[in-house]
Amino acid sequence: MDKQFKALMVREKDGLFNASVEQVPFAEMRQNEVLIKVNYSSVNYKDALSASGNRGVTRRFPHIPGIDAVGRVASSASDRFKEGDPVLITGYDLGMNTWGGFGEYISVPAAWIVPLPASLSPFEAMSLGTAGLTAGLSVFNLIEAGIDKDSGQIAVSGATGGVGSIAVAILSKLGYEVVAISGKNDEGFLTDILGAAASVPREAFVEKYNAKAMSSAEFAAGIDTVGGDVLSGILKSLKYNGVVTCCGNVASAQISTSIFPFILRGVKLIGIDSVEQPINFKEKIWNLLADEWKPTRLKDMTKEISLEQLADVLKTISEGKAKGRFVVNHRL
Numbered sequence: 501m502d503k504q505f506k507a508l509m510v511r512e513k514d515g516l517f518n519a520s521v522e523q524v525p526f527a528e529m530r531q532n533e534v535l536i537k538v539n540y541s542s543v544n545y546k547d548a549l550s551a552s553g554n555r556g557v558t559r560r561f562p563h564i565p566g567i568d569a570v571g572r573v574a575s576s577a578s579d580r581f582k583e584g585d586p587v588l589i590t591g592y593d594l595g596m597n598t599w600g601g602f603g604e605y606i607s608v609p610a611a612w613i614v615p616l617p618a619s620l621s622p623f624e625a626m627s628l629g630t631a632g633l634t635a636g637l638s639v640f641n642l643i644e645a646g647i648d649k650d651s652g653q654i655a656v657s658g659a660t661g662g663v664g665s666i667a668v669a670i671l672s673k674l675g676y677e678v679v680a681i682s683g684k685n686d687e688g689f690l691t692d693i694l695g696a697a698a699s700v701p702r703e704a705f706v707e708k709y710n711a712k713a714m715s716s717a718e719f720a721a722g723i724d725t726v727g728g729d730v731l732s733g734i735l736k737s738l739k740y741n742g743v744v745t746c747c748g749n750v751a752s753a754q755i756s757t758s759i760f761p762f763i764l765r766g767v768k769l770i771g772i773d774s775v776e777q778p779i780n781f782k783e784k785i786w787n788l789l790a791d792e793w794k795p796t797r798l799k800d801m802t803k804e805i806s807l808e809q810l811a812d813v814l815k816t817i818s819e820g821k822a823k824g825r826f827v828v829n830h831r832l
């Protein structure tokens with residue numbers, strides 16, 4: 501095996517963080533149970549936070565971000581996996597303080613690994629990636645709460661982003677009527693590619709549904725990926741027994757609501773975490789994503805990029821300008 505591997509390394513100098521592609525000696529990588537040769541990694545909002553030196557995500561630098569990866573086992577000290585096995589990793593400490601998928605190799609505990617489902621190609625697995633798992637968990641929670649395709653319209657925020665776009669695509673495939681909330685004027689992407697029934701501009705949504713403590717009851721459920729006034733608006737506009745999941749704080753970590761949606765309409769707010777879920781539950785959601793939930797136009801939602809293009813893409817994501825999914829192909 502090579503004595504070095506290629507990676508996007510983030511280094512700190514005088515309080516500033518700089519990401520560049522480097523050859524990294526294997527000797528510098530912390531050794532774990534299973535060494536994996538990475539084919540693809542996906543680009544997520546959290547990677548942009550890590551690459552910009554956000555201490556809530558990554559405490560130690562130099563660091564290789566990348567919170568998910570798909571590849572083949574290169575060597576294993578665990579009897580659960582053998583050389584050549586196709587595998588998938590999302591979350592836990594990967595890409596946070598453990599070097600992540602923006603390197604050609606990762607070394608992780610066996611307990612973090614999901615076998616790659618047979619009906620998912622490595623490209624599809626990372627086209628979904630952490631965003632897909634999070635969208636899947638959100639959909640799972642709506643279904644568990646009794647929301648079905650006849651319940652009414654489902655509002656999805658951050659709809660052109662990673663989690664939002666996959667949530668819209670899964671729900672549309674399952675026959676739900678989705679209203680996509682987006683800050684971008686891209687009706688074609690939202691309706692033709694993702695399958696939303698309608699879209700509403702983010703600003704108009706915030707203005708319309710936050711005017712009073714309660715708004716007209718319009719949506720059966722919501723999947724919120726941005727927090728702040730958008731989530732506040734969804735809470736106020738849910739129908740009786742409505743449900744909304746929340747997973748992200750791109751807009752804000754604060755919400756502004758009275759308790760009225762909860763005590764007058766029985767609304768439920770469900771928190772979603774994809775990082776620390778038990779591995780068996782992750783595997784269950786991955787099997788759904790690989791099969792009946794797999795978005796039909798996944799390829800059209802995804803751009804393949806090289807490691808060299810990654811720093812620019814991270815910047816686009818941190819500015820909220822990204823559309824769909826970005827997948828790093830280590831062979832490009």
Ligand SMILES: NC(=O)c1ccc[n+]([C@@H]2O[C@H](COP(=O)([O-])OP(=O)(O)OC[C@H]3O[C@@H](n4cnc5c(N)ncnc54)[C@H](OP(=O)(O)O)[C@@H]3O)[C@@H](O)[C@H]2O)c1
Nearest residue numbers: 545658659660661662663682683748749750751773774820
């Ligand atoms: N809890 C978990 O396990 C988990 C897992 C994955 C992600 N997350 C979190 O979920 C959020 C979304 O992640 P992602 O990977 O989908 O990010 P992303 O690809 O960057 O998408 C975020 C989307 O949010 C919208 N947006 C951007 N700036 C905004 C603003 N100021 N106000 C309102 N909306 C804004 C944009 O969509 P539009 O232009 O279409 O509105 C953007 O594309 C992040 O906060 C991330 O940390 C949490």
